[in-house]
Amino acid sequence: MGSLGCDAHGDLNDAEFSKPLPSIGLYVAVASLICGLAMAADLLHGFRHRKFWFPCKFFSLNATSLTFIGVGIKLSVDLNTSMPSRHDQLSKLSSSVFVCTVMGNSMPSLGIMENQDLLMNLMALGILVITDVVNICIQLGTGAIYVFKEEHFLVLLLMLLMLLILSFSATTVPTSKRILEAKYKKKYVALKCCPLVTERTTVAKRIQQDLSKFWMMAHTSSPQFVMARSVTCTASGFFCLLSAVTLGEAMVRSYLLTPKSLGFCHGDSDYKWSTFLVLVCQTSAVAIGTVAPATRWFTAVNFHCPIRGKKSYRDEFRVESYWTHWFSEKKQRPLSLSSLKNRSCRKIAHDAKRWVLDVCIGIQYVIVFASKVIRYISVYCVSRILICCHFAIRTTGSVSHVESESSNPSSRQEFAKFVLHLEGEDELVDLMVRNNREATDHWVKNGRKKQPVNLIELLEATTTISKGFEGIKDFDSNEVASLAASGEPPNCWALPLVTLTTIAVALPNVKPCSVKKLLNAVNEALDSVSKFEHILDTGGELANLRKAAEVVWLGVDLYHKWFDVDLWKLSKQHKSPEETLRELVEVAKKEFSESWQMNLMACMKHKPSHWPIKTLAANSMYRICQTILYSYESRDYGTGEALLKNLETTISDIVAGCFCNVGQVISVKCLVTAVEVREESVRGAALHLGKTEKIIEIVERRCLPELKCDQMKSIDEWRAFYKISSSDFNNKTVSPDLNELCIFVG
Structure with a gap:
């Protein structure tokens, strides 16, 4: 009978049931800590690569992160375990704030998901959030949560708002990808057919100048960056910051200001010491995870501050068409109702679908409009501080940054042509140019630190012997x-x-x-x-x-x-x-x-x-x-x-013959790669250019055969050329200047 959980009298013996709970609390703390470390890795990655919009590289919405989040909210969804002490009650609140932080931090990751994955991940997140909200409401009603009720109500409201923003922002991902991909290909073709670099310079330099334009196009059309600079992401960052401030207020109030007046009960919960560990881990995760969303919000506020050049708010609250394009597109498409033979039933189904989509369009309008209102209010409140800081900097004479921004306007205007943006983002063009104009130079310089010394030495030594590419002809x-x-x-x-x-x-x-x-x-x-x-x-x-x-x-x-x-x-x-x-x-x-x-x-x-x-x-x-x-x-x-x-x-x-294809390789890497990884591909091309810049200069000194660009990629095409023209090979070579387009991007 003992093995079945009953005592000698046949009564239920539940004394042993709560023993595993501290271990479960430890499990919750570890899961929260892993999420916090992943968000910290994204933070460091953003600072290291000077991406202060903080893309989601290590922490994003996927099956793994959702599993850890589900474990992390264990304490807040526990309905019947007594949680009397201060640490217990705070850990309930920290679990809810932790969910808000996760949503605010991972919003840019929506841009890199396929449509099916996007739907499934949002559904899973929605189930987690709604479960958390319902369970907390039950605990507020039963008294399991008896302090910080106002904070809980606020966090629950923020959680639902952020879920709504996340879900409806996801509907813009397919539309924005399609719009920006079309613009990218159009600009790519224009750059390929009519290269803008006309001055005589080295091949490596010309490739670098074109790569700068490709980088500007790839970066500004990056789905994560598009999502991170959206107005809904700005609002999400504000809500994330507000939830973290709410947790901070509750902790300060419970530990420093009025701990006795809150009326905490005596005793320990069945989770014992583990609740304090959960509180520490989740608070740390919230503190780390709030930095990226808060920075996105502050960046938007800083940019829209009047002193930065934004004087008119005429179009501030206009909702652009791409926000509702997905719903409008679905509204026009017929439902597949071949199983319904009755015409009236089909009509009702179509009318119901159109009504639901009209409601969704209305909600989307409200979300975008409210997000712009939040941004406007934030700008109004924060701009006074920013204006004071700006004038303080000017009075101390620290204007070098401003002067540097105004220098070389022709270069900025040229790069502005390659900034890919959506409707309503015209004002961001100059900011994106300023922040990313020198990015390619930075990657090229990093690549120069890793040059293949032995290969360069080999090419330098043999170039004095071989002025062409005879080895391609002679090896077989x-x-x-x-x-x-x-x-x-x-x-x-x-x-x-x-x-x-x-x-x-x-x-x-x-x-x-x-x-x-x-x-x-x-x-x-x-x-x-x-x-x-x-x-x-x-x-x-x-x-x-x-x-x-x-x-x-x-x-x-x-x-x-x-x-x-x-x-x-x-x-x-x-x-x-x-x-x-x-x-x-x-x-x-x-x-x-x-x-x-x-x-x-x-x-x-x-x-x-x-x-x-x-x-x-x-x-x-x-x-x-x-x-x-x-x-x-x-x-x-x-x-x-x-x-x-x-x-x-x-x-x-x-x-050397293989390296004659470097321009074609970079051209392919800048176009063929998927939009989700194109930015990384162009960055890798810039790093590789810096790494092999010296090799390209050595190859440029050799005499190139009269081969078309498509022929140069095949070693057998080189051999066929030499076979045909072996009798007059010396007459069939041209200087690098005449054949430069074969190793030039485009």
Whole structure:
């Protein structure tokens, strides 16, 4: 009977039931702390990247965060556990304020969700909030919450208002994305067809200037930024700040001002010590999480202060059309009522739908109008303080920032053309230009701190030897017989680099430091080459070749092995370079034969580019080694060091040829990526530009062949050009200035 919870007399024994509650309180505290840490990470990320609208990178509305929020409100929804003490009652209030903070902090994250995820996450949040509100109302009625009743009523009202704002603001996400995406593509095409940079300067500088415009377009059309600068987000930030102030007022009143007059009961709850821990963790989360919403609110107030240039409020309370566009669009579409045969029923259903949507449109009007009223009142109240601060700064002579803002108006006007904004945001254009005009320069400077030193050194050393890209032509000879009767796979940029480096590691009588420097240089090169190929190979035709390069390079770089061949051991056999190459040829033929036999059906069925990874790697090793051996008849490579220098030159030429596509890569990254991640993509392009700026300058000094931009992305197109024009190659090259558009964004 004891195991069933009854005593010896058959009565319920509930003495043990409350023992787990302190552990549950600890669980609530940990969940609240995790949310607080995630919001703190977003705060640090915003400060670090100078995004003072604080995008949601680590904390957003999703299944994980909603689970933690559900755990975090455990105390406020507990209906029947006695909570007599000061810590207990405050923890009830802190749980509700915690929900308000979460909603205010995560509002920008609505912009990055797909429509289905947006609906599901808001429904889940709505269930949590309504459950919390109902349970608190019950506790207020039963007396489980017997102090801070006014604070609870205010927080519940704020919670419901913020849920309403969040839900109706979400309906603008599809519309704003569609509007700004259309504007982005229009500006992109205009910039691509008619580049604005006309002065003669380096290729890297021209790319950077165009990237600045792409960044302005990508940043100002970022869905998170669009949501963060909206008037409803400003109102949400104000409500979030007000709820935090309410919690602060309750804590000050209970601890400092009139703790005895509040009439707290004596005794501990069943949660015991854990309620104090919950209060500390949730208060900390509220304090941290309020910074971002409050900053968004204050930024909007600061901008609309009259001293900042806002003199007229004529259009201040106008509700723009995009706020209700989603509802209007749904209102025009017919319902799918094929199962209803009765015409009167279908008419009633359609009328009901139109009536509901009309109500939603009205609510949306009220929400937006009320949000603008809140902003106006905030501006009216805070502007007096801001005006005093402004005049105090002016009287002390600290006007350098203002002067800097007014400098170079032509540059600001040029960038203003690339600010993408919605209806009613015209006044924000100048602010967005001021805050983001130098962002690209900042990322480029950060990229310069991580330049690939070894690769730059290799390119500098070999550029004095090779003024063109002869290595692309010479690494694989057409005279070499094919290993397979079904044809030859195409070449990619990465696999020849890896194979040539593998051969270099196996060469005898070579200084280890020279090989180590080459390995480091190729490792740095592959970081860019792999990214370039992934972007340029839109059809995925060369995917297996890239995988083969990755697999081979992993073994060569970390273990100095080409599959099962120990390259260090091979280099110590005191053979001549020619003998080493012949041994690699035999190993490659063996590996190719074994792989071909094991995957015969796949090799015969698929195109050569889709052969297995090992087959492709062995074929590349065989052809390149045979090409070098074939060259021995016409050239005397001599020692291993001499052949190593030749391999370094070939590797340098291939890397340089690949880097001629940097403009196309950046162009693709600025357009093709999804709108949710485009801002990050352009930022990454700016970082990469700074990182490889020196390499682009080195490549620019070489003579480029007369290839179209679409041809330059394929190494086989380069080889085909050299094959056709081998007789008069010197006459078929042009200076970088004449062919600059091939490596220019656009």
